[in-house]
Amino acid sequence: MELLVQALFIFFARITDVSMGTLRMILLVKGQRKIAAVIGFFEVMIYLIVLGKVVGNINKPLLIIAYCLGYASGNYVGSKLEEKLSIGRLLVQIIVKEIKCGIVDALRSAGFGVTIFEGEGMDGSSYMLNVITERKKVRELKEIISKQDCGAFLTTMDVRSSLGGYFQPKKM
Numbered sequence: 001m002e003l004l005v006q007a008l009f010i011f012f013a014r015i016t017d018v019s020m021g022t023l024r025m026i027l028l029v030k031g032q033r034k035i036a037a038v039i040g041f042f043e044v045m046i047y048l049i050v051l052g053k054v055v056g057n058i059n060k061p062l063l064i065i066a067y068c069l070g071y072a073s074g075n076y077v078g079s080k081l082e083e084k085l086s087i088g089r090l091l092v093q094i095i096v097k098e099i100k101c102g103i104v105d106a107l108r109s110a111g112f113g114v115t116i117f118e119g120e121g122m123d124g125s126s127y128m129l130n131v132i133t134e135r136k137k138v139r140e141l142k143e144i145i146s147k148q149d150c151g152a153f154l155t156t157m158d159v160r161s162s163l164g165g166y167f168q169p170k171k172m
Contacts, residue, residue, distance in 0.1 A: 006057070007066035010050050014067055017046035018074025019081055030088045031160060086135035089159040094129040094145060094152050095121070101150040107131060110144055132159055 020043040027036040054067045096103060099116065107114050107129070117128040133141060138156065145152050 003060060003062060006053060007062045010053055010063055011066040011070040011073070013046050013050045014070025015074040015077050017043045017050070018071055019078035020046070022075065022078025022082060023085075026082055026087060029158070029160070086138075088135055089132055090135050090138055091157045091159050092131045092133060092138065092141060093155045093157070094131065095154075096127050096129065096150045096152050097123075097125075098150065099127045099129075101148055103145065103148040103150050103152065104129065106144050106148055107141070110140065112137075112141060112144075 020039050024036045024039040024043060027033075027039065050067065050070075054063050057063050094103070104114050104116065112131050112133060115130045117130070119126055119128055131141065142154070145154060
């Protein structure tokens, strides 16, 4: 019974520290060094404690399996957690043939700032709409675009930092 408790502790501790590692890396990429450093401290503390339990009992395969399963599960949990937290902003580029279809008005009336560029594509002229938005708002933005039926081509890119521009006011 004690071995099973140890295995469960190792499994859940690895999920925790690997998830923290995922978040730490994302925060570093987004320029949030201080928060990433604090998370890194606790991530390594958990890692060392768990590693000590496994290395001290290397002859117990159940603990090794728990360690490996915890690592694999931590990657999955960390990515899901990051997805739910939706940290940061994205640049959404929307390419359409016509802007008369109402897509710009629909996005602006929903509170999104839209910058329009005219360009030349394979089949003639087209328009690129740039929208920088919080990651939490991307689903809403995609729903608006799909309702407009403009044959839009959409790409997203992470924004590390931004200054100025129009953003929706944060709700209190």
